Amino acid sequence: MKHTFYLTMTLIAFWLLLSGHYTPFVLCCGFFSILITVYIALRMDVVDEEAQPIHLTANTLLYWLWLTKEVILANIAVCRRIWSPHLDISPTVICVDASQKTPLGIMLYANSITVTPGTVCINVEGNKLEVHALTWSGAQDLLSGEMDRRVSQLEV
Amino acid sequence: MYAATSLAILVVMGLALIRAILGPTAFDRLLSVNMFGTKTVLLIAVITALCLAAGCFLGITGGFGIYRLPDFFTRLHASSVTDSACAFLILFALMLQSGFTLATVKLCFIFFFLVLSSTTATHALAKTARSRGLEPLLGREDKR
Incomplete structure (x- = not known):
């Protein structure tokens, strides 16, 4: 109701x-x-919590701001690679562990990865994400796990 | 060029503001407030042009990337440049032009759904390509 x-x-x-x-x-x-x-x-029968995620909190807003900053930095990085004369890329596929507990949290994490230029989430199995990165350094940044930690904080 | 213009306009606005605060008579204050208003309109126009130019550049970068990058999975990244920053800059410029109207709200919606759907489409495309056996090209370690 x-x-x-x-x-x-x-x-x-x-x-x-x-x-x-x-x-x-x-x-x-x-x-x-x-x-x-x-x-x-x-x-x-699609009217449930997932259909309208209205648990918008100040935390979510902060996360969006942080994600915006990441997207801007990633955009600059990818543009630099595309225009560089030697096409300085090193495509990498890595497996990332998602520490989120709910499907919604994992969805948010995978979408955050995809929306950032330079990393695309290819596959999700359980809490293992397969990620394609344009550069080795981009993959390393993802493996440092800051985004994972921030998404997990949102879940509480 | 645009950056210099907006900087100059900001300086003028600051000077007008100082005169408005100091300004011995009420007429001085009115004059400087009027000047401030005019400069705000100009500043919005310059920022619009700036955003449109940057958006166009990012769009061209995405197009160039999709032409230049070696395989499907790397080309995905080029298209995501066009989807995120390019779309935002151009829609933001249009929002500045439409001001506080319903059109701005609609532009916000467009941006929201664009980001949501393009992310989903990118993921679906990548997942399908992978499960159909398309192997990503793997490269050497890059020099930082």
């Missing part, structure tokens, strides 16, 4: 922000489309 309520509220906010037209007829259309969407979601 709680999750259904959250889903409805999220959809209403989303619809209002996207629409920008607030005449009675359009509002009615929006209302019915939200109703149908919620009904379908309930029928599909």
Whole structure:
């Protein structure tokens, strides 16, 4: 029940922000489309905690800021490699242990790896992640485990 | 060039602010506040141009990378440059232009979904390629 309520509220906010037209007829259309969407979601049995991760905390915000910084640094590094005359790359495949306990935590860690240029998560098995890195040094940075530690802190 | 321009504008804004604080009469203050407002508009325009230029450069880098890099798995990294920083810079420049409107909210949504879906697509592509037996090219240790 709680999750259904959250889903409805999220959809209403989303619809209002996207629409920008607030005449009675359009509002009615929006209302019915939200109703149908919620009904379908309930029928599909996908309304649970995972569908709407709303445990946004100050910690999450801090993590995003840190991730943004990492993404910017990684972008600069990858750009330098691409433009370097000798194409100074050393593709590496490594296996990383994820210390997160929930599937959501592992998903967050794997996505953080992929969103950072220079490292892509290829496969997830249990808590072992297979990662392809553009450079050896990029792989080393990942193995130092700072990102893993920060994602694990979010889980509590 | 753009950086110098924005620096100059910032200096002018600072001077105007000082005059607004000191300014013996109310007219002095009004004059400097007006100047400050004008310079803010100019600064936003310059930052927009700066972001667009940087975004274009990153986009070109991604395209060049996808052409130049040796195998599929390394090319993934080039495309992720285009997906993250290039998309952000260009959308951010557009947000500066649209200001506090609904269009900005929509641009935020576009960025959010772009990052989410491109990450997922990259992972799905890499995973499928690997399970289909595409072996990544492995290189030598790089010189730092």
